[in-house]
Amino acid sequence: MTLKKSKKYLGRAKKLIPALSQTFSKANYSYVDGVYPTYLSHGNGSHVFDVDNNEYIDFVLGLGPITLGYNYPSVNKAIKTQISKGISFSIPHFLEVEASEKINSIIPGAEMVRFAKTGSDAGTAAIRAARAITKRNNIAYWGGGGVWHDWFTVITSKNEGIPKILRKMIRKFEYNDIESLKVLFEDWHGEVAAVYMEPMMTKFPKNNFLNNVKNIAKKNGALLIFDEVITGFRYSRGGAQELLKIKSDLAVFGKGVANGMPLAVITGKRKYMEKFNDVFYSTTYGGETLSLAAAIAVINEIKRKPVIKHCWNLGSILNSEFNKLADEIGVNIKMEGIPVRSSIICKNSNGKPSLLIKSLFYQEMVKRGILFGPGWVFLSYSHSMKDIKKTLDASKKSMKIVKNALDTKTVKSSLQGKIMKSVMKF
DSSP states (O other): OOOHHHHHHHHHHHTTOGGGSSSGGGSGGGSOTTTSOSOEEEEEBTEEEETTOOEEEESSGGGTTOSSOBTOHHHHHHHHHHHTTOSOOSSOOTHHHHHHHHHHHHSTTOOEEEEESSHHHHHHHHHHHHHHHHTOOEEEEESSOOOOSHHHHTTSSOOTTSOGGGGGGEEEOOTTOHHHHHHHHHHTTTOEEEEEEOSOSSSOOOTTHHHHHHHHHHHTTOEEEEEETTTBTTTBTTHHHHHHTOOOSEEEEOGGGGTTSSOEEEEEOHHHHGGGGTSOOOOTTTTOHHHHHHHHHHHHHHHHSOHHHHHHHHHHHHHHHHHHHHHHHTOOEEEEEETTEEEEEEBOTTSOBOHHHHHHHHHHHHHTTEEOOSSOBOOOTTOOHHHHHHHHHHHHHHHHHHHHHHHTTOHHHHOOSOOOOOOOOO
16 A cells, blocks of 8 residues: 655645645544545445545545435536536526425424534534524534534634634533533523524433433524534434434535535524524525535435434444454444444553554554545445445454454554544533
């Protein structure tokens, strides 16, 4: 495996691109720098190829947007058909209406639709609407991050350039801990505009948690906004709201809605969505037609084929067999979470997560053609049992190398690249 061209591109990027990537968590320092490819050239199905033409089974999937697979025929066809007719227009294109109807047909509680280009944009627009509706500023938050505009980013370690006064307007509560939310509402009595949260990440709600959250928000005149940027089009056809049988006031979607094309969605109850008649959320590319055509194709595919079931089934096998291997070999490397959204946790002898051990494991995996990322492990409809078997075979060999390095205390010297770095903390 050679990375000659990757390293040349990286050298060129250092002269041109701040942070070396448009997305922090895609950059070389978020992986095992020196061992991982730094630039990809193309993808097909569940596989991607780097600029040196090395091939990998991809479990990063563009950080989540690729739900069907790379170069997916029906999505490609929709884009090609539309590109011959035009991309952006001077007045609205009819696909805005048709794509909105498709969204409403699959998302529980969707009555009106507003399009955005990223999940971050959609989340910020929803917060702006909630503040306008309630005439309040404060936000109760729970989730894994990902909404990187000022209202949220101010509480992270990458908050330079953001007025610090915004920090007073957002506080976190804990999942499955309704008391932590009650305390927040008591402290901020009459000042909470919205509860903004992922309906779930990798743990299911307990003790009627989400309904209790919804009741507290309603009782206190706050909106409930679900962040379905990751859960949408992945946990079930209609996202986590469908899976968990609960509806929010507003919900935002991104990533998988268009299989990699830049599109996000704000949706919810008509009485709240109508506020976008007044709230200034307006963007030139909101109605860009290639992404709308792709979204329609994605939803049609999800409706026709067992996309979600396939990913849950393969993910269940991968998680279960991966953890069995770790137990047999005697390493504390586990795939934690749920089948469609898990993460790999590598722990040291003290039982604490170790980026050093994780970096060594990832190094050995990528050598064997498996691309794991710094965040979640995702699957697409294009992943196959052949992919899973190859991944488990690579995992077994890599775990044995890590086990030997741990036993001989040579983990650090066995690492041929640099230790993976966390993008930010909050």
